[in-house]
Amino acid sequence: xxxxxxxxxxxxxxxxxxxxxxxxxxxxxxxxxxxxxxxxxxxxxxxxxxxxxxxxxxxxxxxxxxxxxxxxxxxxxxxxxxxxxxxxxxxxxxxxxxxxxxxxxxxxxxxxxxxxxxxxxxxxxxxxxxxxxxxxxxxxxxxxxxxxxxxxxxxxxxxxxxxxxxxxxxxxxxxxxxxxxxxxxxxxxxxxxxxxxxxxxxxxxxxxxxxxxxxxxxxxxxxxxxxxxxxxxxxxxxxxxxxxxxxxxxxxxxxxxxxxxxxxxxxxxxxxxxxxxxxxxxxxxxxxxxxxxxxxxxxxxxxxxxxxxxxxxxxxxxxxxxxxxxxxxxxxxxxxxxxxxxxxxxxxxxxxxxxxxxxxxxxxxxxxxxxxxxxxxxxxxx
Numbered sequence: 223x224x225x226x227x228x229x230x231x232x233x234x235x236x237x238x239x240x241x242x243x244x245x246x247x248x249x250x251x252x253x254x255x256x257x258x259x260x261x262x263x264x265x266x267x268x269x270x271x272x273x274x275x276x277x278x279x280x281x282x283x284x285x286x287x288x289x290x291x292x293x294x295x296x297x298x299x300x301x302x303x304x305x306x307x308x309x310x311x312x313x314x315x316x317x318x319x320x321x322x323x324x325x326x327x328x329x330x331x332x333x334x335x336x337x338x339x340x341x342x343x344x345x346x347x348x349x350x351x352x353x354x355x356x357x358x359x360x361x362x363x364x365x366x367x368x369x370x371x372x373x374x375x376x377x378x379x380x381x382x383x384x385x386x387x388x389x390x391x392x393x394x395x396x397x398x399x400x401x402x403x404x405x406x407x408x409x410x411x412x413x414x415x416x417x418x419x420x421x422x423x424x425x426x427x428x429x430x431x432x433x434x435x436x437x438x439x440x441x442x443x444x445x446x447x448x449x450x451x452x453x454x455x456x457x458x459x460x461x462x463x464x465x466x467x468x469x470x471x472x473x474x475x476x477x478x479x480x481x482x483x484x485x486x487x488x489x490x491x492x493x494x495x496x497x498x499x500x501x502x503x504x505x506x507x508x509x510x511x512x513x514x515x516x517x518x519x520x521x522x523x524x525x526x527x528x529x530x531x532x533x534x535x536x537x538x539x540x541x542x543x544x545x546x547x548x549x550x551x552x553x554x555x556x557x558x559x560x561x562x563x564x565x566x567x568x569x570x571x572x573x574x575x576x577x578x579x580x581x582x583x584x585x586x587x588x589x590x591x592x593x594x595x596x597x598x599x600x601x602x603x604x
Contacts, residue, residue, distance in 0.1 A: 261583065263292055264590040265572035268545075270295035270336060270522070271565050272556035274302060276313055278324035283562040288329045291565050294593055295334030295389070296325060297555055300346040304560045314352050315385050322386030332602035334437070334551075334593075336389035339378060343409045347381065354381065359394055362423055363413030371423045375430040383434040388600050391439045391485060391522075393427040395420050395471035396447035400463060406447050415447075417470035424471060428480045435600055439522055442487035444469060444506055449489060458530060461492040469515065476517045481599055483520040484511065486549060488530035499530060502543035512548060520596045521548055525555040532558070538571050545572070545581050550589040 271293055273284035287293040298321070300312040312318055322335050337346050342358025349355040354377055362371045382390055397420060398412035406412050413420045424440060431438035445468030449458040475482065486501040494510060495503040501523050511517050523544050526532070531540050544552060554564045561567070575581040597603045 259590075261573050261576050261586065262569055264586050265569045266291040266565065267294035267331070267593050268551055268572070268586070268589050269293050269565055269568055270297055270334065270551055270553045272297045272299060272554065274310060274556075274560070275321075276311060276317055277321055278328070283565070284325070285328065287565040288325065288333070291569055292329075292331060293333075293565050294331075294551060295336060297336040297338075297553065298322075298346065298387075299338075299555070299557050300348060300351070303557045310557075312346055312351065315347075315381070318347075319385040326386070332597060334389045334597065334600075335387050336391060336439075337382070337387050338391045339382060339387075340392040340394060340411060341374065341378065342411070344411060354378070358410035359413045359423070360398070360410035363398075363419055366414075366419060366423075368422065368426055371426045372430060375427050376433075379430050379434040379436055382436055387436065388602070389437045389439065389483075390431060391441060393424045393438065393440060394442070395424050395440045395475070396442060396445055397468050397471075399448045399465065399468070400450065403447060403449050405458075406449070412447055417467055417474070420471045421474040424475065425478070425480070428475070428482050432481055437481065437483055437520075437596060437600060439483040439485050440472070440475065441485035442489070442524060443472060443484050443511055444487065444489075444491065444494060444500055446487045446489055458488065459490040459492075461490065464489075464491050464493060469510075472511070472517065473515050476515050481519070483522055483596070484517060485522045486524050486544075486547075488524050488528055498543060498547075499534075501526075501531065501549065502535070502540060502547055504543075504547045506547070508548040520592050521550045523549045523552050525553050525558060527554055527556065527558045527561070527564075529558065537567065538575070541568060541571050542575050542580050545575070545585055545589065550592045 271287055273282060275282050284296060298311040300310055301308050302310040325335060326333055339345055339347055340359060341356035345356045347353035357374055394411045396406050396412050397417060398407050398415045401407040413423045428438045445464055447468060448463035449460050486507060488499055488501050490499045495505045500506045507521060526540055541552065576583050576586060594603065
């Protein structure tokens with residue numbers, strides 16, 4: 223039944239926002255042929271960065287990251303973990319819309335602007351700040367009423383499009399195989415332990431994002447639902463708990479005509495790779511996700527500064543292996559640790575990796591073209 227769902231057109235409100243950004247940036251006809259750009263420029267397009275600030279500031283590193291380096295995307299949060307305060311990026315709908323507009327205005331190539339708006343406990347746009355109240359994936363899965371899922375999703379996607387987001391790191395398609403999982407089950411982020419229920423509701427969420435010209439990102443591949451640990455604060459090993467059934471939502475959704483991206487999981491799964499966590503594993507991200515399952519869209523890493531990666535692997539090692547694994551865009555959320563120079567540091571590392579042959583220029587071009595094609599599909603580029 224999933225093959226029967228058709229693409230829909232973006233709404234007028236989304237089109238209006240994109241047209242305004244187009245006029246202001248003057249970059250809608252920007253060519254993106256990889257041969258015309260330097261390795262440095264292409265490397266920057268493979269990065270998504272987080273930053274502090276409720277408004278655009280001349281002294282903010284994100285201004286430099288966009289104007290001087292040409293970073294490919296940014297991600298907004300409502301809470302700053304390093305300082306333990308709500309002083310981050312989100313105060314109100316009007317403020318966020320202006321911030322997103324300001325970010326796009328200074329970018330020569332339109333940005334992917336992302337947020338984690340799953341609903342329930344993982345919602346950056348909270349009712350306490352004047353946004354509509356949300357419900358969790360678990361609530362919707364237990365209710366198992368497609369009309370309810372669609373109604374809640376329409377409200378959320380219209381909001382996201384109206385205030386300038388074009389990427390949402392949702393829906394979660396992890397199976398709730400371990401309800402005591404501290405970062406999935408206990409936070410009500412999974413629709414169900416049944417892959418058919420997960421696929422049904424994720425399909426609705428993806429379709430409604432597509433209707434608003436938003437890119438939904440399903441997560442966390444190849445499955446985080448069985449973990450006993452939180453990969454934000456350490457390595458989560460699912461070797462003894464993971465089951466192949468956790469791949470079914472990805473297989474189901476990859477057979478549709480939907481436009482969506484995938485996010486990796488920072489989990490160790492020795493069934494799939496005996497040496498490396500999934501984000502850094504070519505066996506997992508290319509061998510399994512692309513070659514076996516057949517996914518052809520854009521692949522995001524989870525936050526590369528989470529402890530599951532940062533505490534076990536150096537920055538150069540993790541960038542090299544994530545890119546070689548098949549990741550197209552590396553996320554540095556700056557919300558586990560804060561590293562203002564992470565973009566220039568990462569760009570230099572990628573350039574050095576290409577120059578030494580540790581990462582091929584062909585792999586960079588492949589990732590770059592996938593990022594550019596995603597931006598074209600969102601109406602950001604011709």
